[in-house]
Amino acid sequence: MSRSVLFLITVGTFQCFLAPTLSAVDFEQDVLPILEDNCLFCHGEDEQESGLRLDRRVSMIRGGDSGLAALVPGKPDKSYLIEVINHVDPDMAMPPDEDKLPQEQIDLITRWIQEGARWPGQMEEAAEDEVDLWSFQQVVRPEVPQQVERDDVGKPIDAFLLNKLEEHDLSYSQPADPRSLLRRVSIVLTGLPPTPEQTKEFLAAFASDPEKAYTEAVDRLLDSPHFGERWAQHWLDVIRWAETNGSEANLYRKNAWIYRDYVIRSFNEDKPYDQFLREQIAGDTMGVGEATGFLVAGPHVPAATVGREPAAIRQARADRMDEIMQTVGASVMGVTIGCARCHNHKFDPISIRDYYAMTAVFQDIEFGSRHPEYSPDHPLRERGAELWRQIAEQRQQLKQMGGWEEDWGAYRELHFKPVSTKAIRIRFKMANVFVDELEVLGPDAQNLNLALASRGTRVSGHPEKGFETRNPIQRINDGDYGTMIWRAQVEKDEDRPWVRFEFEKAETINRLRVSNNREYFYETDYLTKKPNLPRYEFDVDVMTDTGEWQPWVGTWSVNKKLNQEHPERKKLLDKIQRSIACLSEEGPRPSFVGRLIEPEITRVLLRGSPESPRDEVFPAGPKMLGGDLDLTSETSGPRRRRTFAAWITKSDHPLTARVMVNRIWHHLFGNGLVPTTSDFGNAGAPPTHPELLDWLSAEFTEPTVSQRPAWSVKSIIRLLVLSDAFRQSSHPRDSALKVDAGSQLLWRYPPKRVEAEVIRDAVLQASGVLDTTIGGKSYRIHNEKDTYAQWQVTDNHGSDTWRRMIYQERMRRVDDQLFTAFDFPDCGQVRAKRPVSTTPLQALNLMNSDFVVEQSELIAERAEKEAGGDEVKSVDRCFELLLGRAPDADERRDCLELASASGLPLVCRAIINSNEFAFLP
Amino acid sequence: MINPEHLSAQGRRLLDRRGFLGTAGLSTAGLALTSLLDADGLLASDTQTISGKPPLRPKIDPNNPYAARNPHFEMPAKQVLVIYCPGAVSHVDTFDYKPELWKLHGQKPPGIPAVTFEGPTGNIAKPFWEFKPRGETGKMVSELLPHLARQVDDFCFLHALTTDTSAHPQGENFMNTGFTMEGFPSFGAWVTYALGTENQELPAFVAINDPRGLARSGKNNFGNGFLPAAFQGTDFTAKNPPNNLRRPAEFSGEADRGTVQLLKRLNAKHLEMYPGDANLAGRIASYELAGRMQTSVPEVMDLSGETESTLKAYGVEGGSELRGHYARNCILARRLLEQGVRVVQLFNGSDPAGGNGITNWDSHSNIAETHAMQAEIMDQPTAALLADLKQRGLLEHTLVVWATEFGRMPFLQANGTGRDHNPSAFTCFLAGAGVKSGFSYGESDEFGFKTAVNETTVYDFNATILHLMGLHHERLTYYHNGLERRLTNVHGHVIEDVLA
Secondary structure, X not given: OHHHHHHHHHHHHHHHHHOOOOOOOOHHHHHHHHHHHHOOOOEOOOOEHHHOOOOOHHHHHHOOOOOOOOOOOOOHHHOHHHHHHOOOOHHHOOOOOOOOOOHHHHHHHHHHHHOOOOOOOOOOOOOOOXXXXXXXXXXXXXXXXXXXXXXXXXXXXHHHHHHHHHHOOOOOOOEOOHHHHHHHHHHHHHOOOOXXXXXXXXXXXXXXXXXXXXXXXXXXXXXXXXXHHHHHXXXXXXXXXXXXXXXXXXXXXXXXXXXXXXXXXXXXXXXXXXXXXXXXXXXXXXXXXXXXXXXXXXXXXXXXXXXXXXXHHHHHHHHHHHHHHHHHHHHHHOOOHHHHOOOOOOOOOOOHHHHHHHHHHOOOEEXXXXXXXXXXXXXXXXXXXXXXXHHHXXXXXXXXXXXEEEEOOOOEEEEEEEEEEEEEEEEEOOOEEEEOXXXXXXXXXXXXXXXXXXXXXXXXXXXXXXXHHOOOHHHHHOOOOOOOXXXXXXXXXXXXXXXXXXXXXXXXXXXXXXXXXXXXXXXXXXXXXXXXXXXXXXXXXXXXXXOOEEEEEEHHHHHHHHHHHOOOHXXXXXXXXXXXXXXXXXXXXXXXXXXXXXXXXXXXXXXXXOOOEEEEEOOEOOHHHOOEOOOOOOOOHHHHHHHHHHHHOOOOOOOHHHHHHHHHHHHHHOOOOOOOOOOOOOOOOOOOOHHHHHHHHHHHHOOOOOOOOOOOHHHHHHHHHOOHHHHEOOOOOHHHHHHOOOOOOOOOOOOEEOOHHHHHHHHHHHHOOOXXXXXXXXXOOEOOEOOOOOOOEXXXXXXXXXXXXXXXXXXXXXXXXXXXXXXXXXXXXOOOOOOOOOOHHHHHHHHHOHHHHHHHHHXXXXXXXXXXXXXXXXXXXXXXXXXOOOOOHHHHHHHHHHHHHHOHHHHHHHHHHOHHHHEEO | OOOHHHOOHHHHHHHHOOOOHHHHOOOOOOOOOOOHHHHHOOOHHHOOOOOOOOOOOXXXXXXXXXXXXXXXXXXXXXXXXXXXXXXOOOHHHOOOOOOHHHXXXXXXXXXXXOEEOOEEEEEEOOOOOXXXXXXXXXXXXXXXXXXXXXXXXXXXXXXXXXXXXXXXXXXXXXXXXXXXXXOOOOHHHHHHHHHOOOOOOOOOEEEEOEOOEOOOOHHHHHOOOOOOHHHOOEEOOOOOOOOOOOOOOOOOHHHHHHHHHHHHHHHHHHHHHOOOOHHHHHHHHHHHHHHHHHHHHHHHHOOOOOOHHHHHHHOOOOOOHHHHHHHHHHHHHHHHHHOOOOEEEEEOOOOOOOOOOOOOOOOOOOHHHHHHHHHHHHHHHHHHHHHHHHHOOHHHOEEEEEEOOOEEEEEEEOOOOOEEEEOOOEEEEEEEOOEOOOEEEOEEOOOOOOEEEOOEEHHHHHXXXXXXXXXXXXXXXXXXXXXXXXXXXXXXXXXXXXXX
16 A cells, blocks of 8 residues: 555656646657557567557556556556556566666656547547356347157257257157156255155055156145255355354354254245345345345454454455355356456456455455344344343332443443543453453443444553553454453552543443453354353543542442342342343344444455555446446445345346256256356356256246246246156166266256265164254254364264254364265355265265164164064165165065174165165166 | 386286276276266366466266376376474474574564564574584584484475465465365365376375374365365374274174175166166275275284384384374375375374374474474474385385475564564475475575575465476366366466476
């Protein structure tokens, strides 16, 4: 920053004495030769290093990859060209590896720009803002192709697919057998295979009316509460949502799971997708505060690990903003917006300005916790309001007897008689004090901290620099909770620590809040050392009008003296403490769904560096997508997000619907129509069936075939699973494999190994122990740990873990020693699709883990019981429970052999490991 | 093709066996050999890279993701050993000799920032150990590492390394994954992805964690990030086998064999319905491999056949308990390399939670004592390992990388007895196949505070290591979320000067 300021000054003075004395610069005579000799070899017609051309006026104005205009006519101080030839930044000094241009040449170019950069013959040319990227074009609903070969095609999806197959002389495979079909559709829709009973029922119904049986099964599955669990899992993958921060301490994010439940609920309710997105971006303004967990789904580095260097602190904030960009870009927009963080996107029409304009939308978001905003009829909020009424009444009674202190866990709040004063002083009675924030509040606003430095309140005290001069007192009124504290430690014979606040103007105050690490209390859990707030003893003085200190209140007087004077207070104090405890359990709880802060002015960061802030940008979407939102730096944070959310969910937004229908397609068929599901840009793969993609997108926003409302996810899913394409057999055909080995054109239903969750859930369902409760706090498989220790798996198989795996605490980069080997994401980077790999570690885990050993025993036990102890029937039952079918004669014989030699559990262990169990048929 | 002369006896034997699919009787040659990477429908020829150079994505047979694959170009190194020292080793107290520090001891010359990572700064402190010239090259090395010092003639030091962060977890991420952020594939995963491995009976990539536990970035340091899980490091030590390696105690050997037999039959029957399906066959093969690992891993972990003199040289006895454990890990590392394991990553330090008072090289206070405790664990066993590799001829085709995430400051922390993090200059060294020996590249300034000559970024460092393994760092890519991702992001230059 200092560099550019300095630079502006030089250019400024320089102009003053040049302009009036010299005649106009002639471009062709004076400027062009300099460019030709020094610049055009790398930035000309043949080569455009850094995407920059200096042989056209319009490309000079547009600038190169840096996103800065090389030329702003009339404004040398805004023209990046001038900056680089002046060698303002030694890392970006031009021409490279050579001496600076002679000063008179620099002067000439500067003057030329100053005079309007007249360039004969090119003054009329304007930059063309043309985008030819297919995904940035409006969706136009294509005609459904007519199928002449088959007259039974009624479904548009099949029409598109068959059309394409015919081009390759391919056709659909036979319909899948009903048993496989039910297994497939059950797993794909709910993540659970059918139970033996469901299979039996379905087969019977299918025998009499296949169409009806299948349609009913699909509708049953879509209505199942497990549908939301399955589809939430996909959504959480894309945004790499997890319940820990990542980074060194990898701290647990307290109550973050309420967002996971929100996602499950939304899919189950078939919440229109546009509303789903709006809530996740601006749910705090819509009474669904928990939905903003979306924005802070990515990892972040907590302050203690960032360190204390100001540049590192700025970098960490920029990194957090980038995580938000990645989340929104990958999940909603299908655009790798993060590529434009340091320079214009190399492949897609997204500029560095677009990137920072989009960060401006989210400038009021910080990684952390808050009390989620719930709608007034939300049960938590209603209960909270009731408890608050109780607390208010109890406070009224206490007030009659003087001050008192409340313990809110995260902080203690001292209440006292209101007083108007310009300054207060807090004198501690102990030698050791740790305070992250000391807040002074008044009777008018519940949470307005009058001591905040940003309000103009000045802080002083002793020891001012804190322990080892590293813990300054400014931290107690900087508005930041957490590990950055004022740590006061004084010798026994020294003055005790004290703090003094001077307000801008006299304020009426009646409360003090003291905490030492509110961040850890609110935001994290499962640490061996619980955040613990010592009971600090202190006295408070207020400044009188005449400038003298007047003792006003103290902890001893409210806690000891008043209690002695009013023995009846004790009961009341106990009561209010109970209400407070109740509130923190039964009312809205602080949850890791993002913290809201005041947005600051957003600037383009040259080369992505927070140390090189440039032009101010206003909150907006990418320009080439028509993202101007008509907002400014003055717009409030929530309004920025709300406006952006409205823009991104416009029904004619070219990306939003396309990206989502493609994602649905990917999860149903194993591969998207655009295989790169989170990159619809030039570096991604083009759609295999562009018309089909657009038809589906149009159908999503303006339904014609289904009776459901617009943006219904279930409706699109239903359409797809009812297609013939979905109902085909998955068996290979040599001739087709030769043409399309990856089954991309869908001449068969492509088989695929199921995900970690499906394996685990299916095993638990087979043994009959699966707890199917929807939602709630995650189950833990880890220990409690020291702040800077690694999580250890303590129990990944016991009965407390017998829930669906989506409820397993999602830990960033922690191996669960079981299913991580099955490509379960590490939640570090967005995971638009999981790779499917095969490794011997998977085999070892599935053969030898306690989980499988125990479950094998439980399944065998169940089978034996249900078979009435009959050996053959027991084997058959194991097959039904795990594979949904009976064994054939050979299989039965082999299983009986092992069962009688070594026990039925080993048969179950073998089946759990079999390919049939692990693959989607 | 790999030149068999460069391989150990074991490696040659394995090569002769021509992979394991033949033995498993499940060859599906000719069918659906689409690599995992083509799953996105992207061909190497039609994707774009930042460097403009077309990607060289390894062709991965899903039947056998670990099959040995050719490097991009021939280089002597076929295997790599990374010795990683978490916590940041003080370069000015070990390998980067700065006489100025004795002169300026106790002073605070201009240019020292007011605040570094942990807070306010103090005065210059001379190294806490004396330096002496070593070996024929006369390289100055401190008394902190007397054993490694004896071998400096084999090392190639990089004295002007810089990193982008002064925080450990991000620094570890950067060194080991090429990015400070979470979720990127580790160096070992990239190499495994590129080259597969010679020995199909052991994991291709083994991470030997410190006896005190994982380093601060945990699994990131050896994880697969967004690469397929097949390429992650398998994590075990001389003491603890990989998870779930052993047959459950509940089941007898016979019962276990019975399960495997039944599983084979079930799978064979199922495969009949999907003739030639590579994914199914690949999964069957992975069980065969797992079965062999159950024998080969305990074998390689069993140090009982090691001679008395080997145990002594490595310092298994006679030092601290931690040194004993680490020394055993060093022997394990050698045994793995002997067996042809492609990547071995050995850690000397953990996160700050384990251990007995000292857990890694992070010496913010009392560096004299804490660095000494850590050095006692690292020095002798590591030196013995390198000497052993050399003596057995393994260094001829093994690259050794000794690394840490940043250096430490030439000055103390305010009112303190330790040195804060220094991201602007630090030292690592390379040794073995393809690297100059007895050589130093790059210089830090007269205090060891910042780089002065031939600044080397972490990108350059990683680009060079990949080059030494015969891989183009700009072309070894994996498509993820819109980009052909690389270990070196969009940066990095191979340091030609260090190539032998």
